[in-house]
Amino acid sequence: MNNIYLPEASEILSVEKVTPIEWLFRVKFDKKVKSGQFIQISIPKVGEAPISIANFNEREGWIDFLIRKVGKVTDEIFNKQAGEKLFLRGPYGNGFSIENFENKHLVIVAGGSGVAPVRPIIEHFYENREKLKSFRMIAGFKDLESVIFKDDFTRWRKKIDVLVTLDKACSLEGICDGLVTKYIPETILPADLIDVEYIIVGPPVMMKFSCQEVLRRGLSKEQIWVSFERKMSCAVGKCGHCKIDETYICLEGPVFRYDFAEKLLD
Structure with missing residues (x-):
């Protein structure tokens, strides 16, 4: 009988x-994943933490995690170097x-570290730009020091309105x-809003008011997608x-x- 809580060691x-x-950790990973899912990362005798998938490449067999140093588990992860191991279980969640966004006008609104879970989507459509009618992104940060993925933003601007x-x-x-x-009210949208989709990821308050701004523009709630994490511990609904x-x-x-x-936006 398989132990659903048992992680597997993966090389950094x-x-x-x-x-x-x-910090951005790239780790070996050979399981099928989906943009927006998360992984439970653990350190034996220390604990585990749910971390969003910040990018992945199934062909090359790796996965990225943007990890913020905020507690004992992440403190210990920050002591790890390339060649050492992290223990992973997952992926989890929806x-x-x-496919839902293909042949549509996609707008991504992300706040702070909320850029990480949408990074795989950005990279996918950056490489397959012809699959979107238009692609715009608004990314917000507290200050210049907190801006993540600076080099990525420079590259993304070649094909995306960022x-x-x-x-x-x-x-x-x-x-x-x-x-x-x-800046949501200033985003250029087609006259016919039927093919517009929004993805909004960030702190709960940011998502709440961003969604309200999008609705004021005449879009429906069915055209908006959000992602958020609460205090997830077991990751399997127990x-x-x-x-x-x-x-x-x-x-x-999430x-x-x-x-x-x-x-749910509490």
């Missing part, structure tokens, strides 16, 4: 410092359906000041830590369509 391929408290905003004013070229909600009413985020999410997610 590379470690990249993204910000002072957020992710984004890439706007990066900071909560605090900034005079650098290509970076605007203000919250992401300030502990109840992530449960909101009767919904287990680890099983039914990706939801907004007509369902609206009541």
